[in-house]
Amino acid sequence: MSGADNTVWQIAPGQERFVDFLLALNTTFAQQGSTIYHARNELKEFTVDGDVLIVKSFGVPDALRRLIYGRFRQSKAQKSFNNAVRLQSLDLPTPSPVGFIEHHRSGGLYESFYVSHAWPNAQTIRDPLTNPNHPNRREILKAFGRFAWKLHQHQVYHRDFSPGNILFSKSSGTASGKQNGAGQWQFCLVDVNRMEFRPLSLDARMENFKMLWADDDDLNIIISAYATASGEAATTLIEKAISSSNAHKQRANRKERIKTLLHLH
Numbered sequence: 001m002s003g004a005d006n007t008v009w010q011i012a013p014g015q016e017r018f019v020d021f022l023l024a025l026n027t028t029f030a031q032q033g034s035t036i037y038h039a040r041n042e043l044k045e046f047t048v049d050g051d052v053l054i055v056k057s058f059g060v061p062d063a064l065r066r067l068i069y070g071r072f073r074q075s076k077a078q079k080s081f082n083n084a085v086r087l088q089s090l091d092l093p094t095p096s097p098v099g100f101i102e103h104h105r106s107g108g109l110y111e112s113f114y115v116s117h118a119w120p121n122a123q124t125i126r127d128p129l130t131n132p133n134h135p136n137r138r139e140i141l142k143a144f145g146r147f148a149w150k151l152h153q154h155q156v157y158h159r160d161f162s163p164g165n166i167l168f169s170k171s172s173g174t175a176s177g178k179q180n181g182a183g184q185w186q187f188c189l190v191d192v193n194r195m196e197f198r199p200l201s202l203d204a205r206m207e208n209f210k211m212l213w214a215d216d217d218d219l220n221i222i223i224s225a226y227a228t229a230s231g232e233a234a235t236t237l238i239e240k241a242i243s244s245s246n247a248h249k250q251r252a253n254r255k256e257r258i259k260t261l262l263h264l265h
Contacts, residue, residue: 009101010081018115021048022099025113029057045118052118053098056080056191060111069109075102077112079193084116086197090154093188095119119167119188126163129214140168141218143185145225151189152205153230159194162211166190202232206240210248219245 011019021028033044033055040059045052058076061069069075074082077100084097095116102112125144128134144166151158158165167188200208209219223241227234 006104007101008078008104009099010078011099012081012085012097015098018048018051018053018098021046021053022101022113022115025055025057025101025115026103026111029055029113052120054095054116054118056114058112058114061109063108065109067108071107075100075109075112076193077102077114079195080114080191083192083195087156087189087192090156092151092154092156093119093186094192095188095190114193119169119190121169122167122188123169124164125166125168125187125212129163129212129218138221140185141221142225144168144187145222146229147187148209148222149226149229152200152208155197155199157196157198157200157204157208158189158192159196160191160211161208163213164191202237203240203244206237207244209241210245212245213249214245216242216245 007023009022011022029042029044033046035042035044036054037043042057044055044057046055047053056077081097081100084094087094088096095118098115098117100112100114103110125140128137128140131137134140167190168185169188171184171186206223209222212219212222214222219241220238223238224234227237230237
Protein backbone atom coordinates (compact mmCIF):
# COMPACT_ATOMS: atom_id res chain seq x y z
CA MET A 1 0.00 0.00 0.00
CA SER A 2 1.25 3.44 -0.87
CA GLY A 3 0.15 7.02 -0.35
CA ALA A 4 0.70 10.47 0.99
CA ASP A 5 -1.19 12.05 3.89
CA ASN A 6 -4.37 12.41 1.83
CA THR A 7 -4.12 9.45 -0.56
CA VAL A 8 -4.17 5.70 -0.02
CA TRP A 9 -3.81 3.29 -2.90
CA GLN A 10 -2.80 -0.24 -3.82
CA ILE A 11 -2.04 -1.92 -7.11
CA ALA A 12 -2.35 -5.65 -7.72
CA PRO A 13 0.80 -7.63 -8.54
CA GLY A 14 1.40 -7.62 -12.28
CA GLN A 15 -0.79 -4.54 -12.82
CA GLU A 16 1.90 -1.92 -12.26
CA ARG A 17 1.49 -0.56 -15.80
CA PHE A 18 -1.80 1.00 -14.64
CA VAL A 19 -0.34 2.97 -11.70
CA ASP A 20 -0.42 6.29 -13.54
CA PHE A 21 -4.02 5.68 -14.63
CA LEU A 22 -5.03 4.85 -11.04
CA LEU A 23 -3.33 7.90 -9.55
CA ALA A 24 -4.98 10.25 -12.05
CA LEU A 25 -8.57 9.06 -11.54
CA ASN A 26 -9.56 11.90 -9.25
CA THR A 27 -9.10 14.28 -12.18
CA THR A 28 -9.82 12.07 -15.23
CA PHE A 29 -12.84 10.05 -14.12
CA ALA A 30 -15.38 12.87 -14.58
CA GLN A 31 -14.19 13.80 -18.09
CA GLN A 32 -13.23 10.48 -19.64
CA GLY A 33 -14.56 6.95 -20.02
CA SER A 34 -17.99 5.63 -21.00
CA THR A 35 -20.66 5.47 -18.31
CA ILE A 36 -22.19 2.03 -17.78
CA TYR A 37 -24.27 2.83 -14.71
CA HIS A 38 -24.86 5.97 -12.67
CA ALA A 39 -26.87 6.30 -9.47
CA ARG A 40 -25.37 6.71 -6.01
CA ASN A 41 -22.21 5.12 -7.43
CA GLU A 42 -20.94 5.41 -10.98
CA LEU A 43 -19.46 2.72 -13.18
CA LYS A 44 -17.37 3.60 -16.23
CA GLU A 45 -15.45 1.73 -18.89
CA PHE A 46 -11.98 2.88 -19.98
CA THR A 47 -9.58 1.56 -22.60
CA VAL A 48 -5.99 1.87 -21.42
CA ASP A 49 -3.21 0.70 -23.74
CA GLY A 50 -5.57 -1.81 -25.33
CA ASP A 51 -6.97 -3.15 -22.05
CA VAL A 52 -10.62 -2.58 -21.14
CA LEU A 53 -10.89 -1.51 -17.51
CA ILE A 54 -13.98 -0.98 -15.36
CA VAL A 55 -13.80 1.79 -12.75
CA LYS A 56 -16.30 2.13 -9.94
CA SER A 57 -16.52 5.51 -8.28
CA PHE A 58 -18.20 5.25 -4.90
CA GLY A 59 -20.53 8.03 -3.86
CA VAL A 60 -19.19 10.58 -1.39
CA PRO A 61 -20.37 9.44 2.07
CA ASP A 62 -22.02 11.75 4.58
CA ALA A 63 -19.92 13.47 7.25
CA LEU A 64 -20.18 10.67 9.82
CA ARG A 65 -19.37 7.92 7.36
CA ARG A 66 -16.46 9.95 5.98
CA LEU A 67 -14.88 9.84 9.43
CA ILE A 68 -15.72 6.17 9.97
CA TYR A 69 -14.23 5.11 6.64
CA GLY A 70 -11.32 7.47 7.08
CA ARG A 71 -10.29 6.20 10.51
CA PHE A 72 -11.98 2.97 11.53
CA ARG A 73 -13.19 0.91 8.57
CA GLN A 74 -11.96 -0.14 5.18
CA SER A 75 -13.54 1.84 2.38
CA LYS A 76 -15.86 0.10 -0.09
CA ALA A 77 -13.14 0.45 -2.72
CA GLN A 78 -10.59 -1.31 -0.53
CA LYS A 79 -13.09 -4.02 0.40
CA SER A 80 -13.84 -4.57 -3.29
CA PHE A 81 -10.14 -4.99 -4.01
CA ASN A 82 -9.45 -7.30 -1.06
CA ASN A 83 -12.52 -9.44 -1.68
CA ALA A 84 -11.69 -9.81 -5.38
CA VAL A 85 -8.17 -10.94 -4.49
CA ARG A 86 -9.58 -13.45 -2.03
CA LEU A 87 -12.12 -14.79 -4.51
CA GLN A 88 -9.38 -15.36 -7.04
CA SER A 89 -7.32 -17.21 -4.43
CA LEU A 90 -10.31 -19.56 -4.02
CA ASP A 91 -10.54 -20.07 -7.81
CA LEU A 92 -13.90 -18.26 -7.87
CA PRO A 93 -14.30 -16.00 -10.91
CA THR A 94 -14.48 -12.25 -10.51
CA PRO A 95 -13.06 -9.59 -12.84
CA SER A 96 -9.30 -9.42 -12.23
CA PRO A 97 -8.55 -6.61 -9.76
CA VAL A 98 -6.23 -3.81 -10.83
CA GLY A 99 -6.22 -1.58 -7.75
CA PHE A 100 -8.04 0.92 -5.58
CA ILE A 101 -7.40 4.50 -4.53
CA GLU A 102 -8.84 6.72 -1.80
CA HIS A 103 -8.61 10.46 -1.34
CA HIS A 104 -9.00 11.85 2.19
CA ARG A 105 -9.73 15.34 3.47
CA SER A 106 -9.62 16.54 7.09
CA GLY A 107 -9.13 12.99 8.33
CA GLY A 108 -12.14 11.60 6.47
CA LEU A 109 -12.71 9.70 3.24
CA TYR A 110 -13.71 12.04 0.41
CA GLU A 111 -13.75 9.86 -2.73
CA SER A 112 -12.64 6.38 -3.71
CA PHE A 113 -12.29 4.25 -6.84
CA TYR A 114 -11.96 0.53 -7.52
CA VAL A 115 -10.49 -0.65 -10.84
CA SER A 116 -10.77 -4.09 -12.42
CA HIS A 117 -10.46 -5.65 -15.83
CA ALA A 118 -13.66 -6.15 -17.82
CA TRP A 119 -15.14 -9.64 -17.99
CA PRO A 120 -15.71 -10.21 -21.73
CA ASN A 121 -18.82 -11.48 -23.51
CA ALA A 122 -20.95 -11.46 -20.37
CA GLN A 123 -24.65 -11.19 -19.64
CA THR A 124 -26.24 -10.88 -16.23
CA ILE A 125 -28.31 -13.70 -14.77
CA ARG A 126 -31.23 -11.25 -14.94
CA ASP A 127 -31.57 -12.07 -18.65
CA PRO A 128 -32.58 -15.74 -18.29
CA LEU A 129 -34.47 -15.05 -15.05
CA THR A 130 -36.77 -12.50 -16.68
CA ASN A 131 -36.97 -13.82 -20.24
CA PRO A 132 -38.83 -17.14 -20.53
CA ASN A 133 -37.61 -17.44 -24.13
CA HIS A 134 -33.94 -16.96 -23.35
CA PRO A 135 -31.83 -19.57 -25.21
CA ASN A 136 -30.68 -22.47 -23.00
CA ARG A 137 -32.57 -20.91 -20.10
CA ARG A 138 -33.10 -24.07 -18.04
CA GLU A 139 -29.51 -25.24 -18.49
CA ILE A 140 -28.19 -21.83 -17.41
CA LEU A 141 -30.31 -21.79 -14.25
CA LYS A 142 -29.20 -25.30 -13.35
CA ALA A 143 -25.57 -24.34 -13.94
CA PHE A 144 -26.07 -21.30 -11.75
CA GLY A 145 -27.35 -23.53 -8.95
CA ARG A 146 -24.16 -25.61 -9.14
CA PHE A 147 -22.07 -22.43 -9.12
CA ALA A 148 -23.91 -21.13 -6.04
CA TRP A 149 -23.11 -24.38 -4.23
CA LYS A 150 -19.43 -23.90 -5.02
CA LEU A 151 -19.57 -20.40 -3.50
CA HIS A 152 -21.17 -21.67 -0.32
CA GLN A 153 -18.83 -24.64 -0.18
CA HIS A 154 -15.99 -22.10 0.00
CA GLN A 155 -17.85 -20.19 2.75
CA VAL A 156 -18.58 -17.19 0.52
CA TYR A 157 -21.69 -15.14 1.30
CA HIS A 158 -22.33 -12.37 -1.23
CA ARG A 159 -24.65 -9.94 0.54
CA ASP A 160 -25.60 -8.38 -2.82
CA PHE A 161 -26.35 -11.70 -4.54
CA SER A 162 -28.74 -9.99 -6.94
CA PRO A 163 -29.24 -10.54 -10.69
CA GLY A 164 -27.17 -7.53 -11.77
CA ASN A 165 -24.15 -8.73 -9.79
CA ILE A 166 -23.96 -12.21 -11.31
CA LEU A 167 -22.48 -12.44 -14.81
CA PHE A 168 -22.33 -15.48 -17.04
CA SER A 169 -21.00 -16.49 -20.42
CA LYS A 170 -20.48 -19.66 -22.35
CA SER A 171 -17.19 -21.30 -21.45
CA SER A 172 -14.52 -21.24 -24.12
CA GLY A 173 -13.55 -24.79 -23.12
CA THR A 174 -14.65 -27.58 -20.83
CA ALA A 175 -11.81 -27.09 -18.34
CA SER A 176 -12.87 -23.64 -17.17
CA GLY A 177 -16.48 -24.72 -16.96
CA LYS A 178 -15.66 -27.75 -14.83
CA GLN A 179 -13.51 -25.68 -12.48
CA ASN A 180 -16.40 -23.27 -12.13
CA GLY A 181 -18.74 -26.10 -11.21
CA ALA A 182 -21.21 -25.01 -13.88
CA GLY A 183 -20.45 -27.17 -16.96
CA GLN A 184 -20.41 -25.23 -20.23
CA TRP A 185 -21.45 -21.98 -18.51
CA GLN A 186 -19.04 -19.80 -16.59
CA PHE A 187 -20.22 -17.44 -13.85
CA CYS A 188 -18.59 -14.38 -12.34
CA LEU A 189 -19.33 -12.18 -9.30
CA VAL A 190 -19.18 -8.39 -9.43
CA ASP A 191 -19.89 -5.61 -6.93
CA VAL A 192 -18.09 -7.64 -4.29
CA ASN A 193 -17.51 -5.06 -1.55
CA ARG A 194 -20.41 -6.42 0.57
CA MET A 195 -19.17 -9.95 1.04
CA GLU A 196 -18.54 -12.23 4.00
CA PHE A 197 -16.29 -15.27 4.32
CA ARG A 198 -17.66 -17.48 7.09
CA PRO A 199 -19.24 -20.88 7.79
CA LEU A 200 -22.81 -20.85 6.46
CA SER A 201 -25.80 -22.60 7.96
CA LEU A 202 -28.42 -24.19 5.74
CA ASP A 203 -30.81 -21.32 6.48
CA ALA A 204 -28.17 -18.72 5.60
CA ARG A 205 -27.37 -20.45 2.32
CA MET A 206 -30.99 -20.62 1.22
CA GLU A 207 -31.64 -17.06 2.40
CA ASN A 208 -28.82 -15.95 0.11
CA PHE A 209 -31.06 -16.54 -2.93
CA LYS A 210 -33.78 -14.09 -1.87
CA MET A 211 -32.37 -11.07 -3.73
CA LEU A 212 -32.66 -12.88 -7.06
CA TRP A 213 -36.39 -12.07 -7.07
CA ALA A 214 -36.83 -15.36 -8.90
CA ASP A 215 -40.26 -16.94 -9.17
CA ASP A 216 -40.95 -20.23 -7.41
CA ASP A 217 -40.55 -22.37 -10.55
CA ASP A 218 -37.15 -20.88 -11.33
CA LEU A 219 -35.99 -21.29 -7.74
CA ASN A 220 -37.06 -24.91 -7.97
CA ILE A 221 -34.75 -25.41 -10.96
CA ILE A 222 -31.83 -23.55 -9.34
CA ILE A 223 -32.09 -25.19 -5.93
CA SER A 224 -32.65 -28.68 -7.35
CA ALA A 225 -29.31 -28.38 -9.16
CA TYR A 226 -27.73 -26.95 -5.99
CA ALA A 227 -29.05 -29.94 -4.01
CA THR A 228 -27.68 -32.42 -6.53
CA ALA A 229 -24.25 -30.80 -6.29
CA SER A 230 -24.30 -30.63 -2.49
CA GLY A 231 -25.86 -34.04 -1.87
CA GLU A 232 -28.57 -32.51 0.34
CA ALA A 233 -32.31 -33.13 0.30
CA ALA A 234 -33.81 -31.06 -2.51
CA THR A 235 -37.26 -30.78 -0.92
CA THR A 236 -35.94 -29.17 2.26
CA LEU A 237 -33.70 -26.75 0.39
CA ILE A 238 -36.41 -25.70 -2.05
CA GLU A 239 -38.91 -25.06 0.74
CA LYS A 240 -36.44 -22.89 2.66
CA ALA A 241 -35.31 -20.94 -0.43
CA ILE A 242 -38.87 -20.23 -1.62
CA SER A 243 -40.00 -19.26 1.88
CA SER A 244 -37.13 -16.80 2.28
CA SER A 245 -37.64 -15.40 -1.22
CA ASN A 246 -41.37 -14.83 -0.75
CA ALA A 247 -40.86 -13.22 2.67
CA HIS A 248 -38.30 -10.84 1.14
CA LYS A 249 -40.70 -9.90 -1.68
CA GLN A 250 -43.51 -9.27 0.79
CA ARG A 251 -41.32 -7.00 2.94
CA ALA A 252 -40.09 -5.06 -0.09
CA ASN A 253 -43.59 -4.65 -1.51
CA ARG A 254 -44.91 -3.53 1.87
CA LYS A 255 -42.20 -0.85 2.07
CA GLU A 256 -43.11 0.36 -1.41
CA ARG A 257 -46.80 0.63 -0.47
CA ILE A 258 -45.91 2.64 2.62
CA LYS A 259 -43.70 4.99 0.60
CA THR A 260 -46.51 5.47 -1.91
CA LEU A 261 -49.02 6.25 0.84
CA LEU A 262 -46.63 8.78 2.39
CA HIS A 263 -45.83 10.31 -1.04
CA LEU A 264 -42.14 9.54 -0.59
CA HIS A 265 -41.61 8.63 -4.26
